Amino acid sequence: MRLKNCFEQLQAGNRKALIPYVLAGDPPGQTINVMHQLVASGADIIELGFPFSDPVADGPVIAQAHERAVSQGVTLTDVFAMVSEFRQTDNVTPIILMGYLNPVEIMGYERFVEMAADAGVDGVLMVDLPPEAAGELHGLLQERGLDMIKLITPTTSDERIKKICSVASGYLYYVSLKGVTGAATLDTVEVAERVNHIRQFTDVPVCVGFGIRDGESAAAISRTADGVIAGSVLVSELAKFATEGQAVVERVGEKMTEMRSAMDSLQDK
Numbered sequence: 214m215r216l217k218n219c220f221e222q223l224q225a226g227n228r229k230a231l232i233p234y235v236l237a238g239d240p241p242g243q244t245i246n247v248m249h250q251l252v253a254s255g256a257d258i259i260e261l262g263f264p265f266s267d268p269v270a271d272g273p274v275i276a277q278a279h280e281r282a283v284s285q286g287v288t289l290t291d292v293f294a295m296v297s298e299f300r301q302t303d304n305v306t307p308i309i310l311m312g313y314l315n316p317v318e319i320m321g322y323e324r325f326v327e328m329a330a331d332a333g334v335d336g337v338l339m340v341d342l343p344p345e346a347a348g349e350l351h352g353l354l355q356e357r358g359l360d361m362i363k364l365i366t367p368t369t370s371d372e373r374i375k376k377i378c379s380v381a382s383g384y385l386y387y388v389s390l391k392g393v394t395g396a397a398t399l400d401t402v403e404v405a406e407r408v409n410h411i412r413q414f415t416d417v418p419v420c421v422g423f424g425i426r427d428g429e430s431a432a433a434i435s436r437t438a439d440g441v442i443a444g445s446v447l448v449s450e451l452a453k454f455a456t457e458g459q460a461v462v463e464r465v466g467e468k469m470t471e472m473r474s475a476m477d478s479l480q481d482k
Contacts, residue, residue, distance in 0.1 A: 216307040216335045216360055216383045219257055220418050220439065230384075230440030231255055231431070231473050232420060233447055234311065236262040236278040237295055238287030240454035240461075244295050247451065247462055252306050254466035255473025260338070260442065263292045263312040270313075270340045274445045278452065289316050289325070293332040300333035307335040309362055309383070314342050317350075326353040336360035336383040344376045351380050362386055365411060367403075378415040384440060387411060390423040399424035405437040427468075428475030435476040443472060 223230055233251045237244050248259055264282035268275065296308055310329060317325045317339065329337065336359055342350065344363065351361050360383025365374060367388070378385070389404045408419050421434045422442030431441045447465050454461045 214358070215305065216258065216309075219307050220384070223257060223439075229435040229438065229476055230257045230418070230420060231469065231476060232258045232260055232309075232422075232440050232442045233469060234260040234262060234422070234442060234444030235447055235451065236264065236275065236282055237292040238264055238282035238285055239278040239448070240281075240451055241285050243451075243454060243462065245299050247465065248295075248299050248306075249303065250462050250466045251469055252303060254469035256306070256469055258307045258309065258440070260309045260311045260444070261292065261296070263287075263289055263310055263316065265313040265316055267315075268313060272445065274449045274452070278448050281452075289320055290328070293328045293334075296329075296332040296334055304333070308333065309336040309338055309360075310334050311338040311362075312340065314339050322350050322353055326350070326357055326359065330357040330359060334359060336362050338362035338364070338386060340364065344373075344380050347380050360384075364388055367407060371414070374411060374414050378417065381415070381417055384418040384420045385411065385415065386442065387419055387421045387438070388423050389421050389434070399430055399434075401430075401433045401436075404434060408437045425472075428471040431472035432475035432479045435479060441472065441476065443468075 233256050235247055251259060264279050264287045266283050268279045337354060354361050361380055362383050363377045363381035364386045365377055387408060389399060404421055411419050418439035420440030420442055421438040422444060425431050425434060425441055425443040426446045434441050447468065450461055450465050
């Protein structure tokens with residue numbers, strides 16, 4: 214319900230969702246602090262990545278973050294503990310777990326969903342789980358009231374969009390660029406056309422990620438999308454924590470504030 218309530222409140226206020234992505238365990242010992250900083254700086258929903266040794270859909274910035282977290286021994290169980298601790302002081306902000314299927318299969322679907330629900334997770338986005346194979350996990354998530362977030366890309370066919378929409382809830386993640394995370398050139402006109410096309414198939418909110426780097430790009434995307442997702446620009450900054458400490462977390466907060474302010478000023482016009 215947290216996710217549904219979030220989008221309803223945003224819509225009532227003529228605002229769009231700001232959704233940062235960070236990887237659990239990178240930098241070490243700072244994830245909960247970073248999550249609270251993101252919320253205080255304007256984030257509406259948090260996508261929390263869980264570490265995996267072979268993050269094939271991610272570009273160098275996020276792949277290196279996975280490598281650092283894996284080297285620190287961060288597990289799914291650790292990630293659930295982080296969410297539980299975050300929930301002690303924030304029981305409002307929706308949290309989406311984002312990652313790859315292998316660690317979930319090793320844990321087992323039933324245990325994964327049970328622990329996610331008990332920790333206070335609101336939804337799950339499995340990067341490498343096609344809709345045709347999502348039935349079992351989808352059913353278990355539904356039983357516990359968790360949403361299954363699904364990806365749509367610029368090359369996804371209409372037939373496949375229909376299949377994806379049949380199992381998606383919470384929101385759809387539209388990948389605005391061809392390629393891996395952290396890719397560059399963002400065509401806002403093309404994104405707007407694609408988002409409007411996807412809306413023909415679903416009432417689920419459509420959020421856009423990849424290529425969101427600053428207030429300008431966040432505001433441009435928020436003209437059409439229901440939400441804006443920023444990942445690599447934040448993960449890249451957090452990678453500097455080892456040498457620059459708390460100042461890095463504050464800069465990430467400033468980046469959130471910049472995006473939030475630019476998005477809100479556009480909606481107010």
